[in-house]
Amino acid sequence: MKPPKNSNECGRKSNRMKTAKKRNRREADGWREGGNGLLEELYNTCRKELTGWCRAMTQDETLTDDLIQEAFLRALIHEKTLEMLQPAQRRAWLYRTVKNLYLDRLRHTAYEKVTEELPENPVEEGLYAEIDCEQMLQILPEEERVLFVLRYFQGYNSAELGKLFSLPAATVRSRLASARRRLQKYWR
Structure with missing residues (x-):
């Protein structure tokens, strides 16, 4: 990485980073303040139960946290679809999403193990x-x-x-x- 040519260049980069951080905070605050009430409600009602179920399935706390986070991220992406569903269907959507993410992870891990075991001799x-x-x-x-x-x-x-x-x-x-x-x- 090249050192800055002058102090203004450092200031511009740090200002851009601060602006990006502020924008991300505003978006997150907007989400917390009810910009996405449906997702917030879904998070509050399903997170603990979903986490317990996922932890029992994976037997790994870190993997559980990753899967739950990814599921809610996908819920955020598919908010329009979730709005059309009934509450029980939303809950089922989350469970199915977590299960599918876990199965994908297992397949990927199995594939990595197989490719690591291939003979190169x-x-x-x-x-x-x-x-x-x-x-x-x-x-x-x-x-x-x-x-x-x-x-x-x-x-x-x-x-x-x-x-x-x-x-x-x-x-x-x-x-x-x-x-x-x-x-x-x-x-x-």
Whole structure:
């Protein structure tokens, strides 16, 4: 952060912050003074009961406070909808909102745990690749599989494989081509 160039710059920033704080206080005071009588009534009648129910559900005081605060914030946002509801429906709306917020929190937490537990170890990935490779090789006939493994995994060339198996080098190449075609067909 850059230091202010002069004292006026500091004064302007602090004045803007003071103005914003005053505006927020006025809005909050307007809400407390009856600007939102419906929400105030809902808060006064349901908060304690809702808090007790939520605490029993979550077994966590901090989470309870967060959920109740979020529910009443949503009530503030959806005030027009709540005005159209009967008092019992408003109460049900709050309970449903808290329950849904809690379920969302649980899902999010479960997702975080799963993503944290995913393996990031390349050794495990190599193991999976090895298993995939073994499974793919199982579709080849025995002769082609042996030639394929020796050629592509052990590094023998077709002439050396021909000598090992008493086959012409051209036959070895033909069988390797056949093996590659089978694997390509399987892979697609």
